[in-house]
Amino acid sequence: MAQSDVDVVVVGAGFAGMYLLHELRKTGFSYRVLEAGDDVGGTWYWNRYPGARCDVSTTDYQYTWDPELHEQWQWSEKHAAQPEILRYAQFVAKKHDLYSDIEFKVRVNGAQWNEKTKRWSIHTSTGEKISCQHYVMATGCLSVPKEPDIAGTEKFTGNVYVTGRWPHEGVDFTGKRVAVIGTGSSGIQSIPHIADQAKELVVFQRTPNFSMPAFNGPAPQYRVERLKADRATYEREARYSGTGVPMEDSTVSALSVTQEEAFAMLEAAWQKGELLSLGNTFMDSAINRKANDVVAEFMRMKVRSVVKDPEVAELLSPYKHGYGTKRPCMDTGYFETFNKPHVRLVDLNAQPIRSITETGIDFGNESKDFDAIVYATGFDAMTGAIVNVDIAGKDGVTLKDKWENGPLTYLGLTSVGFPNLYMITGPGSPSVLSNMMVSIEQHVDWIRDTLVHMRDNGFETIEPTPLAEEGWRVHCTDCADITIFQEANSWYMGANVPGKPRVMFPYIGGVGRYRMACEEVVAKGYLGFELASGAKKQCNDGLVREVQPDVDMVLDFISTLNLPAMETMSPAEARAFSEASSAMRPSGPEVGEITDGVLQGADGNLEYRLYRPATPGPHPIAVYFHGGGWVFGSHTSDDPLCRDLCAQSNTLIVSVNYRHAPEAPFPAAAEDGFAALKWVHKNAAALGGIPEKIAVAGWSAGGNVAAVTAQMARDKGGPQLSGQLLLCPVTDGSQQHASHRENGERFILTKSLMEWFWDHYATPEQRKNPQASPLLAASLAELPPTMLVTCQFDPLRDEGNAYARALMQAGVEVEHVEARGHIHTSITMVDMLPSGAPHRREMAQALKGFFN
Numbered sequence: 001m002a003q004s005d006v007d008v009v010v011v012g013a014g015f016a017g018m019y020l021l022h023e024l025r026k027t028g029f030s031y032r033v034l035e036a037g038d039d040v041g042g043t044w045y046w047n048r049y050p051g052a053r054c055d056v057s058t059t060d061y062q063y064t065w066d067p068e069l070h071e072q073w074q075w076s077e078k079h080a081a082q083p084e085i086l087r088y089a090q091f092v093a094k095k096h097d098l099y100s101d102i103e104f105k106v107r108v109n110g111a112q113w114n115e116k117t118k119r120w121s122i123h124t125s126t127g128e129k130i131s132c133q134h135y136v137m138a139t140g141c142l143s144v145p146k147e148p149d150i151a152g153t154e155k156f157t158g159n160v161y162v163t164g165r166w167p168h169e170g171v172d173f174t175g176k177r178v179a180v181i182g183t184g185s186s187g188i189q190s191i192p193h194i195a196d197q198a199k200e201l202v203v204f205q206r207t208p209n210f211s212m213p214a215f216n217g218p219a220p221q222y223r224v225e226r227l228k229a230d231r232a233t234y235e236r237e238a239r240y241s242g243t244g245v246p247m248e249d250s251t252v253s254a255l256s257v258t259q260e261e262a263f264a265m266l267e268a269a270w271q272k273g274e275l276l277s278l279g280n281t282f283m284d285s286a287i288n289r290k291a292n293d294v295v296a297e298f299m300r301m302k303v304r305s306v307v308k309d310p311e312v313a314e315l316l317s318p319y320k321h322g323y324g325t326k327r328p329c330m331d332t333g334y335f336e337t338f339n340k341p342h343v344r345l346v347d348l349n350a351q352p353i354r355s356i357t358e359t360g361i362d363f364g365n366e367s368k369d370f371d372a373i374v375y376a377t378g379f380d381a382m383t384g385a386i387v388n389v390d391i392a393g394k395d396g397v398t399l400k401d402k403w404e405n406g407p408l409t410y411l412g413l414t415s416v417g418f419p420n421l422y423m424i425t426g427p428g429s430p431s432v433l434s435n436m437m438v439s440i441e442q443h444v445d446w447i448r449d450t451l452v453h454m455r456d457n458g459f460e461t462i463e464p465t466p467l468a469e470e471g472w473r474v475h476c477t478d479c480a481d482i483t484i485f486q487e488a489n490s491w492y493m494g495a496n497v498p499g500k501p502r503v504m505f506p507y508i509g510g511v512g513r514y515r516m517a518c519e520e521v522v523a524k525g526y527l528g529f530e531l532a533s534g535a536k537k538q539c540n541d542g543l544v545r546e547v548q549p550d551v552d553m554v555l556d557f558i559s560t561l562n563l564p565a566m567e568t569m570s571p572a573e574a575r576a577f578s579e580a581s582s583a584m585r586p587s588g589p590e591v592g593e594i595t596d597g598v599l600q601g602a603d604g605n606l607e608y609r610l611y612r613p614a615t616p617g618p619h620p621i622a623v624y625f626h627g628g629g630w631v632f633g634s635h636t637s638d639d640p641l642c643r644d645l646c647a648q649s650n651t652l653i654v655s656v657n658y659r660h661a662p663e664a665p666f667p668a669a670a671e672d673g674f675a676a677l678k679w680v681h682k683n684a685a686a687l688g689g690i691p692e693k694i695a696v697a698g699w700s701a702g703g704n705v706a707a708v709t710a711q712m713a714r715d716k717g718g719p720q721l722s723g724q725l726l727l728c729p730v731t732d733g734s735q736q737h738a739s740h741r742e743n744g745e746r747f748i749l750t751k752s753l754m755e756w757f758w759d760h761y762a763t764p765e766q767r768k769n770p771q772a773s774p775l776l777a778a779s780l781a782e783l784p785p786t787m788l789v790t791c792q793f794d795p796l797r798d799e800g801n802a803y804a805r806a807l808m809q810a811g812v813e814v815e816h817v818e819a820r821g822h823i824h825t826s827i828t829m830v831d832m833l834p835s836g837a838p839h840r841r842e843m844a845q846a847l848k849g850f851f852n
């Protein structure tokens with residue numbers, strides 16, 4: 001007789017539920033495992049349609065928790081077919097005697113949290129109520145087939161099949177007229193097999209999909225060899241990789257090679273027959289539309305090379321979504337199928353289905369009879385199985401209601417208001433964007449360790465905090481925002497289910513980075529969770545990922561280079577180092593013209609570089625001062641940023657090479673700034689600018705020079721400025737601000753580098769001078785309208801913020817942008833860090849605004 005009161009209830013006996021059962025047993029918890037089907041295997045139990053196969057190689061799509069399995073189980077193919085994967089699940093279940101502890105044909109319909117008893121009550125299809133402390137949804141991301149939203153489906157009297165609920169005895173289509181609706185992965189896998197049998201096959205396609213041949217055969221030799229040589233390292237690499245399959249990240253931009261070279265690289269990836277290889281050929285195909293187009297065009301070229309009828313080939317070629325933004329597929333003879341005389345493709349955009357009828361389908365202006373209709377219409381992915389269960393948490397709030405506008409989770413594992421509820425591969429975790437075996441094992445391990453931690457430390461409940469959950473939502477959105485995934489109407493975005501909110505459901509920041517976030521949460525005492533038992537509470541509230549994801553990647557990359565600290569160098573060495581680093585940047589957008597010249601500084605000539613917009617002039621002018629701590633940099637060193645500002649704001653940018661310390665210390669830079677402004681103003685017309693429309697701009701130390709120049713222009717009789725644009729400016733060298741300490745170590749501009757800059761530029765006494773520290777000016781009144789950008793993880797953040805506040809208090813019109821998750825350098829990294837682009841747009845808008 002099963003216990004009605006246990007530590008843990010697990011719902012689902014796919015790979016997730018099976019592994020969790022094993023671990024709960026090992027760690028001595030009492031449990032019940034409930035499964036709606038009548039065998040283990042989950043996905044591979046239900047999806048028995050012909051051609052159903054895993055797209056990840058068998059070297060990677062298998063459990064790692066039982067090393068014996070690697071000897072005891074031999075896969076027959078590179079991409080295992082459904083029957084073999086199901087046999088594998090059954091083999092594992094038998095080996096570990098899991099069957100004895102799984103209750104089959106039991107569906108969980110509801111779950112209620114009792115705040116008094118701190119327990120869940122689980123309601124099953126057998127009418128039983130089970131009380132448990134912890135409730136785990138191992139219900140699968142792709143386990144609820146989507147109901148076809150087509151009129152008349154109930155009328156059809158022929159045979160109806162749904163790929164995700166395929167009859168166990170199989171289906172024989174020999175001599176039949178068959179319709180397949182849907183061309184996602186299940187459609188693409190099953191269509192060639194159905195075509196082999198059917199007398200006539202009509203495929204109804206709404207959206208063509210990218211698919212590459214699986215080239216099935218033995219497992220990839222190079223993976224087999226690596227596994228044999230050092231399995232532990234291989235598995236570790238998988239766990240910390242982007243997708244859960246060890247793969248070297250590309251460092252090549254698709255835009256840095258010719259189309260011929262790009263296609264040659266893609267051909268090599270294609271020949272590998274590995275799902276992730278094409279998307280991994282270039283570093284930027286997921287984040288840059290033009291880079292993605294290169295891959296997409298290669299794929300379309302492949303379709304054209306196979307499909308004989310050019311019109312059909314065109315219909316089968318995706319144009320409306322980027323490669324990878326909908327799940328790419330692997331096939332065996334899919335496109336070839338459309339060369340067969342008895343196979344027809346119907347484009348639902350041109351000939352929509354009007355209705356399913358008793359005998360067939362009415363579409364466009366045709367009516368066609370069929371013996372069978374196959375719905376390959378996909379799944380209510382990621383959340384379907386979870387909200388199918390009526391889960392009521394604290395105060396009776398249901399998860400379905402809470403998630404009305406999109407799933408809210410912390411780490412994709414837990415949700416506020418639902419203590420002790422865990423989701424395996426839930427929304428907000430890498431899940432369907434990963435090799436799911438790796439993600440499943442990680443989640444099971446995390447849940448097991450958490451349960452053990454709670455038991456060992458006498459905690460009854462665990463629940464994420466609202467701050468942590470909201471922070472995770474923001475982080476997930478930040479990750480999605482830097483990609484082009486959101487452009488596609490994909491099931492990743494909930495777009496296939498009417499009424500489902502449009503958000504990115506899986507976490508797109510990568511398997512390894514996600515895992516590190518989970519590890520960090522635990523290492524920091526369950527950061528963002530409240531653990532409690534009666535009056536005993538532990539809560540280390542906070543956010544686990546605050547730096548913008550692309551900035552974080554750059555920081556991680558830089559940390560691997562073991563670069564010397566610039567403050568340990570001589571100025572000459574630091575200048576050479578800075579120049580060498582700048583040489584590797586993308587150049588920035590095209591502008592109308594770039595010319596170099598010489599202008600009159602405070603003590604001799606200064607070089608300048610002029611960036612002219614492509615539009616007819618004359619243009620407003622911004623006199624720009626570069627960053628580099630007054631020690632290094634030049635009129636050309638902020639080239640990409642100047643190009644970007646010029647192109648986006650339609651402003652003529654004059655970047656000035658003011659004198660540098662220590663050779664020319666304070667007040668040389670300030671005096672040069674003012675002199676350059678006067679010269680540019682005087683020569684504005686000759687430069688192609690409008691003298692009455694002139695602003696100053698600068699970044700970092702250049703922001704300091706710009707701010708000081710604006711004050712000098714105000715105090716010394718002009719020129720009258722239209723505005724000042726200050727990006728992460730140095731405004732106060734006279735004192736320490738909290739951000740110097742908080743952000744002083746990890747974020748490229750360090751506290752000690754900043755001190756090195758000041759030491760070269762100005763003495764402690766000089767730093768009190770407003771021409772070194774503009775924040776200290778007696779008055780900031782009557783300065784021009786200001787756009788001031790500060791970055792959250794910049795040591796200079798607080799002095800920039802203080803300057804913005806002081807300007808506002810002095811009555812100056814200020815637009816102050818506090819760039820969340822950014823560091824001192826990130827917004828200047830044009831075409832490298834997509835997360836900086838919106839702020840550069842704001843800066844360009846502000847410049848335009850100054851002049852209107």
Ligand SMILES: Cc1cc2nc3c(=O)[nH]c(=O)nc-3n(C[C@H](O)[C@H](O)[C@H](O)COP(=O)(O)OP(=O)(O)OC[C@H]3O[C@@H](n4cnc5c(N)ncnc54)[C@H](O)[C@@H]3O)c2cc1C
Binds near residue numbers: 186
């Ligand atoms: C056609 C197809 C191809 C795929 N190919 C790949 C691939 O190439 N690579 C990859 O990594 N992943 C692939 N996947 C994803 C696949 O779902 C996962 O790899 C993995 O099998 C999921 O295991 P799971 O245990 O988390 O969930 P599932 O296997 O979905 O198991 C969940 C179980 O929970 C049960 N359940 C759900 N709700 C309830 C309830 N209320 N009460 C009781 N029981 C319930 C279901 O019956 C099911 O058995 C594919 C999925 C599909 C559908």
